Structures are given as structure tokens and as C-alpha cells.
Amino acid sequence: MSEHTYRLVLGALMLVLLYTEYYIVAYVVIGVTLFEGLTNQRINLVVTRILRSFGADVSEYEKPPRKNYRIPFDAERAQRLFIAAAFAALFFLAPNEFWILNWFFAFGMLLSGIVMFCPVIALFRAIGFR
Amino acid sequence: MNSSEKLKFEFGQTSWRQSIAVKITAQIIWVIVPIVFVSSIFLFDTIEKDQSQSFLYKTDVLVYRVSNTILHSRLAVDEKDALIAKIAAELDFKAIEVSAPNYQLTNKVDTTGYVPIKHTLPIINADDGFENAFIEITSYHVPLERIIEQQRKDFLAVIFLCLIIFAVFLVMSIRIWLYKPLKTLVDATETVASGNTNVDLDADRKDEFGHLSLFFYRMLDSMIEQHNTLREAAKAASEANNAKSIFLANMSHELRTPLNAIIGYSEMMLDEAKDRNDRTYIEDLEKTISASRHLLHLINEVLDLSKIEAGKMETHISKFNIQDMIQEIVTTLEPLARQRNNTLNIEFDSSITTIHSDSMKVRQILINLLGNACKFTENGLITLKARQLIKNSHRYLALSVSDTGIGIKTENINLLFKPFTQQDNSSTRSYSGTGLGLSICHHLCILLGGKIDVQSDLGKGSCFTVTIPIDSEKPQAISFMNDSVLPKVSSGG
Numbered sequence: 001m002s003e004h005t006y007r008l009v010l011g012a013l014m015l016v017l018l019y020t021e022y023y024i025v026a027y028v029v030i031g032v033t034l035f036e037g038l039t040n041q042r043i044n045l046v047v048t049r050i051l052r053s054f055g056a057d058v059s060e061y062e063k064p065p066r067k068n069y070r071i072p073f074d075a076e077r078a079q080r081l082f083i084a085a086a087f088a089a090l091f092f093l094a095p096n097e098f099w100i101l102n103w104f105f106a107f108g109m110l111l112s113g114i115v116m117f118c119p120v121i122a123l124f125r126a127i128g129f130r
Numbered sequence: 131m132n133s134s135e136k137l138k139f140e141f142g143q144t145s146w147r148q149s150i151a152v153k154i155t156a157q158i159i160w161v162i163v164p165i166v167f168v169s170s171i172f173l174f175d176t177i178e179k180d181q182s183q184s185f186l187y188k189t190d191v192l193v194y195r196v197s198n199t200i201l202h203s204r205l206a207v208d209e210k211d212a213l214i215a216k217i218a219a220e221l222d223f224k225a226i227e228v229s230a231p232n233y234q235l236t237n238k239v240d241t242t243g244y245v246p247i248k249h250t251l252p253i254i255n256a257d258d259g260f261e262n263a264f265i266e267i268t269s270y271h272v273p274l275e276r277i278i279e280q281q282r283k284d285f286l287a288v289i290f291l292c293l294i295i296f297a298v299f300l301v302m303s304i305r306i307w308l309y310k311p312l313k314t315l316v317d318a319t320e321t322v323a324s325g326n327t328n329v330d331l332d333a334d335r336k337d338e339f340g341h342l343s344l345f346f347y348r349m350l351d352s353m354i355e356q357h358n359t360l361r362e363a364a365k366a367a368s369e370a371n372n373a374k375s376i377f378l379a380n381m382s383h384e385l386r387t388p389l390n391a392i393i394g395y396s397e398m399m400l401d402e403a404k405d406r407n408d409r410t411y412i413e414d415l416e417k418t419i420s421a422s423r424h425l426l427h428l429i430n431e432v433l434d435l436s437k438i439e440a441g442k443m444e445t446h447i448s449k450f451n452i453q454d455m456i457q458e459i460v461t462t463l464e465p466l467a468r469q470r471n472n473t474l475n476i477e478f479d480s481s482i483t484t485i486h487s488d489s490m491k492v493r494q495i496l497i498n499l500l501g502n503a504c505k506f507t508e509n510g511l512i513t514l515k516a517r518q519l520i521k522n523s524h525r526y527l528a529l530s531v532s533d534t535g536i537g538i539k540t541e542n543i544n545l546l547f548k549p550f551t552q553q554d555n556s557s558t559r560s561y562s563g564t565g566l567g568l569s570i571c572h573h574l575c576i577l578l579g580g581k582i583d584v585q586s587d588l589g590k591g592s593c594f595t596v597t598i599p600i601d602s603e604k605p606q607a608i609s610f611m612n613d614s615v616l617p618k619v620s621s622g623g
Contacts, residue, residue, distance in 0.1 A: 004147075015290065019283055099282075100174075104167050107290055111163060114297050116147050117156030 001047035003076060008113025014087075014106035023091070030087045037081035040074065070128030078124045083109070151309035155301050163293065170289060177285070178278050185274050188221045193249045196226070197265050200233045201253070211235055218269060229266040237270070244270040311339040318346065327354060375440035382433035386426065393422045431566040434494075438573040445488040445577055447602050452485050452527065453478060455493060456516060463500050470508045472533075474500075479517040485527055486601045491574045495582075498567045499531040499594050507535030510591070518600070525600040526580070532593035538586040546584060547572040571596070578602060 010029070017026045036042045052058045083105065090102050112118035195217050199210060214235055218226040224244045228235035231253075249267045311332075318329040327350060331343035396419045403411035437443040460474055467474045485492075496514075503512045515530040538546065546568050568582075571594075575582045580598030 019287060100167065100171060100286075103286055103290075107293070108163070110290075111159060111293070111297060114294065115156045115159050115301060116152050117160070119160055 001044040001051070003044055003118075004113045004116050006042075006044040006113075007109045007118060011106050011108070011110025011113060015103070015110060018103055018106060026087070026091065030084050030091070033080045033087070034084035037077050037079075037084055040077050042076060042080065066125075066130050069125075069130040071130065073129050075121045075124035075129040078129050079118065079120050082120060082124075149309055150312070151304045154308070155297075155304050158300060159293075159297050162296075166289060166293060170286070174282055174285070177281060181278050181281065182274065185271075185277070188223075189247055189249070189269065189271075192218060192221050192223060192226075192269055193251065193267055196228060196267055197251055200228065200230050200265060207233070223269045223271050225270040227268040231263045237268075239270075241270040243272075245273045246270055311335070315339065315342060315346065322350060322353075372440060375436045378432055378436035379440060379442070382429050382436065385429050386433070389422055389426050389429065393419060393426065396422065431570060434570050435566050435573075438570065438577075443573070443577060445491065445602075447486055447488055449484050449486050450489040451483060452492070452516065453483060455489060456496070456514065459493065459496050459500065460514070463497070463504060466501065466504045467512060470504060472504060472507050472509070473511050474504075475511065475513040477513060477515040482516060482518050482527060482600070485598075487527075487578055487598055488602075491578060492598070495571045495574050495596055496529065496531070498571050499529075499596070502567060502594075503531050503533040503535065503592075507533040507591070510534035519597065526597050527600050528595055528597045530593055530595040532591060534591040537588040537590050537592055538584070539588050543584060543586060547582070 010033075014026065014029060017023070017029070032043070048058045086105055087102065090098050090105075108119075112120075196214050199205075199213055199217070203210060203213070205213065210233065214226060214228060218224075225237045225239040225241050226235065227237045247269045249269075251265045251267070253263045253265065314331060318331055321327075321329050329346075329350070331346060333340060333343040333347055335343065396415050400412065400415040400419065403415055434443070456476060456478070460476060464474055500512065500514065510533060512531070512533045515528075515532070517528050517530075519526040519528050548569060572582050575596055575598065578598045579602055580596060583595045583597070584592060585595075586592040
């Protein structure tokens with residue numbers, strides 16, 4: 001499972017949850033992304049490992065580690081933490097004032113999956129994350 | 131292209147993701163999306179205001195029409211009930227309750243979750259004798275906030291859908307119009323780079339890619355033509371070079387025979403002159419012999435190079451004592467070193483005694499390097515170091531000849547091993563020589579399965595290091611050549 005596919009699925013899921021106002025699942029999503037960021041057990045990597053254990057060819061999902069970085073912390077991990085923090089802050093602290101930002105982040109994730117470019121990850125890499 | 135390859139190409143997991151087309155698409159999309167979002171915030175504000183006004187307007191219309199029906203309609207009570215319910219439904223009210231002096235309408239619908247809106251109207255025109263009476267209307271409607279929220283969501287859903295359609299359309303367009311033709315050109319370039327000139331491009335296109343394909347074909351034709359010309363020229367040059375080498379080898383041989391006769395007869399005449407103590411002839415004959423030997427040395431060098439270039443130089447591997455050989459060479463060259471007031475030192479690794487190699491060629495290499503060191507050093511120190519190197523469990527002999535002489539310019543180091551080349555023309559005049567010595571050494575080292583390296587500082591001296599296998603019968607020389615333990619050519623400083 002590629003990072004792009006993961007973002008596409010997660011973005012679509014968040015949008016559906018926001019539309020249907022099924023917020024309990026949204027909290028679960030926040031928890032999962034927080035767990036991914038803290039432990040680096042990212043869903044796409046876990047799925048890739050499972051697929052590999054079944055003998056599937058997953059070479060195209062396994063990128064070589066980046067060599068030029070200043071901070072030895074994966075940009076994808078940082079992105080997960082950012083998403084979890086942003087969603088949590090918006091849901092718990094200011095759900096009415098900044099309601100559109102939830103939609104913006106969810107849609108951004110979906111779109112980054114489609115166009116295969118995530119500005120948040122690009123920003124983290126520009127800062128120096130791995 | 132089979133189906134799986136086509137599938138991979140279509141979804142291009144690797145190449146498409148890394149392509150310029152993805153970057154362009156992402157740039158466009160990520161510029162548009164924030165603009166749309168910011169615009170949406172302002173649009174939502176306007177929509178909310180409109181929605182509030184519309185809500186108030188609907189409530190006013192309901193009150194007006196209901197009160198009008200109660201006061202002025204001549205309908206029966208049942209008909210009035212039906213009409214008021216219809217009016218409420220038309221204006222999106224869930225239920226309505228009315229209380230007037232001559233009319234009552236009670237709500238029978240479940241209104242949980244709906245907001246009651248109460249209106250109390252005084253009856254001013256009391257034709258029916260209802261002075262100081264009021265009409266009370268309670269309507270039930272969905273909360274305004276909920277309506278606004280639903281509208282926001284619907285609006286956002288439409289915007290997202292439009293953006294996704296736009297993104298997919300953009301991705302597909304860029305993929306079809308930009309990525310695929312570009313990839314075809316890249317693949318064609320890769321094919322040509324791998325040596326295959328059979329490429330298929332669409333040069334009939336009228337856009338830039340068509341022009342590029344056309345010029346690619348023209349460039350390819352020109353390249354093939356130049357390649358053929360070069361190949362023919364190289365073939366002709368190679369044939370001429372071979373002919374030259376064969377001619378030189380033959381000619382050198384023909385020259386050596388009479389020259390050996392001249393030296394032989396001159397030596398005999400010199401012996402006779404010495405017996406007769408004829409000083410005039412002795413000096414002349416010594417000069418003749420010296421000049422002839424120099425000429426013979428030059429001819430031998432030309433002959434060696436010719437043999438190497440013609441691929442006729444052979445090696446004769448035997449076991450010999452390298453310590454004895456070095457001692458003998460040093461003894462031979464000591465007078466030459468003393469001519470320029472140089473000191474000749476030997477540093478020998480005692481663990482090396484005998485080696486398997488071509489003794490004649492090792493001797494030739496060492497004489498050449500030491501001879502050069504003596505020639506280009508004055509009042510200095512010349513050191514010959516012999517040590518053993520072990521690389522990948524194979525043993526090698528490293529012979530280093532270092533001097534404190536004139537050194538070599540950095541830009542000239544790469545010219546050292548080219549035949550007929552000396553540092554500059556003045557060197558040729560000052561130090562004599564053909565410029566073949568180092569070239570021959572270089573070729574001989576390769577022939578023995580080794581290599582020659584040089585380090586030099588201009589004005590401070592040079593160090594030439596020859597590395598050859600100690601046991602030449604084992605064919606490990608090539609791997610050693612590729613994985614050098616010493617720098618090949620470098621200058622100090």
C-alpha cells in the first residue's frame with residue numbers, strides 16, 4: 001500500500017465522517033494517526049509488510065531511505081502527528097469557528113492522494129525531516 | 131508491450147510519480163485549492179445572511195397569510211384548518227398552532243427537534259367585536275443553524291466534487307498530452323544510449339513533440355553517419371598503426387645488426403689502439419662506441435614500443451631473487467647517480483626474497499625509473515623502496531623510486547605515460563631522451579599484471595610506484611588493477 005493510497009483513503013473517510021457527522025469514528029481516526037506518528041507503525045507500511053508476508057511483490061511501495069536530511073525523523077511521521085494534532089485541536093477546541101479547516105485538511109489529504117503530492121510532507125522535508 | 135507491462139505503464143507507479151507532469155499537476159491543484167477555500171469562506175458568510183433574511187421573510191409571510199385566512203376567509207373551520215396546514219407546509223414549517231377568539235387550531239404532529247416560533251398579533255380592525263383580542267400563531271421549523279450547516283455541507287460537497295473532477299481531468303490531460311509523449315522520447319533516448327538505433331517516434335505530430343521527434347530522427351541519422359565515418363577512420367588508423375609498428379620493428383632490427391657490427395669493430399679497434407697506446411685513436415673510438423651504444427639504446431626502446439603496440443611483446447615468467455637483482459641494478463647505476471652528486475638508498479622489506487615474474491622486464495622497469503631519477507635529480511637523494519602488499523589475500527610487490535629532483539607539473543602528470551612525451555620541450559633539450567621510457571614501463575607493468583602510479587611535487591621531487599604480483603602465475607592482477615590500494619596519479623602540495 002503506497003503512501004498516496006493511504007492518504008486518499010484516509011481523506012475520503014474523513015470527508016464522509018464530516019458530512020455524516022459521525023464524529024466518534026473521527027476521534028478513532030485521530031487516535032490512529034496519533035499512534036502512527038508516535039510509533040512509526042504506519043498503516044501503509046504495516047499493510048505492505050502483511051502483503052510481503054503473503055508473497056506479494058511490494059517493491060514499488062518500498063522507497064529507499066532519503067540521504068539528505070538534517071532531522072532524523074520521517075516526514076511522513078511528522079505529517080501524521082500534524083494531522084492528529086490539527087484535527088484534535090479543531091474538533092475539541094474550536095469546532096464552530098474553524099469548522100472549514102477540518103474539511104480543508106480532509107480534502108487536502110484526499111487530493112494529495114490523487115495528485116501524488118502532499119504539501120505538508122514537502123514542507124517537512126524542506127525543513128529537514130527525513 | 132504485454133498487458134501487465136501496459137498496466138504498469140498506465141498506472142506508472144514509479145515513473146509517473148517522479149515525473150514533471152505530476153509536479154505540474156500538483157502545483158496547479160495546490161494553488162487552486164486554497165483560493166477556492168478562501169473564496170468559499172466569504173461565500174458562506176453571504177449565504178448565511180441570505181438564509182437568515184429568507185427565514186424571517188418566510189415567517190412573516192406565514193403569519194400574514196394565516197391571520198388573513200382566520201379574519202377574512204368565509205371558509206368552514208375544517209377547510210380553514212386544511213388551508214392553514216397547506217400554507218405552513220408550503221413555507222417549510224413542520225407544524226402550526228393557532229389561537230384566535232373565533233378559531234383554534236391545535237398541533238397533532240410530533241415536533242421534537244423543531245424550534246417553536248411564536249407570534250402574537252393584536253386585532254386592530256375589530257369589525258366582529260373582538261376589541262383588545264389577539265391572534266397567537268406558533269409555527270415549528272427546523273433550527274436555522276441546522277439549515278445553514280446542511281447548506282454548508284452540501285455546498286462544500288459540490289465544490290469538492292468539482293475540484294476532484296477538475297483534478298482528475300487535469301491529471302489525465304497532462305498525462306496524455308505531456309507525460310506520454312515525453313516518456314516516449316525519454317525511452318527513445320535511453321534506447322539510443324544503450325546502442326540500439328531502432329526507435330519508433332511519432333514525427334507526424336504538429337506540436338513541439340512532433341518537432342522534437344523529427345529533430346531526434348535527424349540527429350540520429352547524423353550520429354549514425356558520423357559513427358560510421360569514425361569507425362572507418364579508426365579502422366584505417368589502426369591498420370596504419372599496425373603497419374607502422376611492423377615497419378618499425380623490422381627497421382629497428384635491420385638497424386641493430388649493422389650497429390652491433392660497428393660497436394664490435396670499434397671495440398676491437400679500441401683494444402688495438404690501447405695496446406699501441408695511440409691516444410688520438412683511443413679518444414675518437416671511445417666517442418664512437420659511446421654514441422653507438424646510445425643509438426642502440428634508442429633503437430631498442432623504439433623496438434620495444436613497436437613490439438608492445440603490435441602486441442608481440444611476450445613475458446617469460448621465472449622465479450628469481452629480487453634482492454640480488456636490485457643490488458645489481460644499484461651497483462650498475464651508482465656511477466650515474468654520482469655524476470650528478472646524488473645519493474642512492476635502498477630500503478628493502480626482508481620478507482621478500484624470490485618472486486615469480488619476468489626478470490628482464492622488472493629489471494628494465496627499475497633501470498628506467500632509477501635512470502630517470504638520476505637524470506632529473508642533482509645533489510639529492512634517490513631512494514628505492516621494496517615492500518610487500520597484501521590485497522584480497524594476494525601478495526604484491528611494491529617498488530617505489532623516489533627522488534628529490536625537479537618534480538613534475540600537475541598538468542603534465544597525465545602526459546607522463548604517453549609515448550614520445552616529456553614535460554616540455556626544454557626538458558628534452560636539457561635532459562635528452564626519447565620520452566619512451568615511462569610509456570614502456572607503463573606497458574610492461576600492465577603486461578606483468580600490475581600498475582604504475584606517480585606522485586609528484588614540482589620542485590620537490592617525484593615518487594613512482596610499481597606494483598606487480600609476487601606470483602604472476604595466479605591471474606588476480608585485473609581485480610587488483612580495478613581496486614587500487616594506491617592512488618593512480620596525483621600531485622602533492
